[in-house]
Amino acid sequence: MVLGIIVSAVGDELVIAHPGGHTSLATALTVLGGPALFLVGHAMFKRAVFGYVPVNRVAAVAALAALGLLALVAPPLVISTAGMLVVWAVAIWDSVLFRRLQVAA
Numbered sequence: 001m002v003l004g005i006i007v008s009a010v011g012d013e014l015v016i017a018h019p020g021g022h023t024s025l026a027t028a029l030t031v032l033g034g035p036a037l038f039l040v041g042h043a044m045f046k047r048a049v050f051g052y053v054p055v056n057r058v059a060a061v062a063a064l065a066a067l068g069l070l071a072l073v074a075p076p077l078v079i080s081t082a083g084m085l086v087v088w089a090v091a092i093w094d095s096v097l098f099r100r101l102q103v104a105a
Contacts, residue, residue, distance in 0.1 A: 001045065004038025011080065019077040028071035031080045035087050036064045056093045060086050 011030030018027070043057035063086045071079050 001038050001041035004034050004036070004041055006034075007037055008034030010034070015076045015080045020075045023071045023074060023076045023079055027076045028068060028079060031076065032064045032067055032071070032083050035083050036061050039087075039090065056090050060090045
């Protein structure tokens, strides 16, 4: 998870330096790969502690991989925003699930 945070920070720096124009391979890999590494690490943590891999983490990593195709035509700021929305979706999914579990208890 820590590696994902570090790679994401590098991606953020690359996007801040060049938000428009062509998205380089390095920018696309760091902007989308950082969150993917974090989510994979968190899924591994959940697997080790709770014995299951959350399906939303797997779906989010697949969505981030699919966004790699968007990097061929979109500027870095768009790629970064799309990646952020995927991570937000995971957070919202977890929040809704947690609230449902609280109500059921």
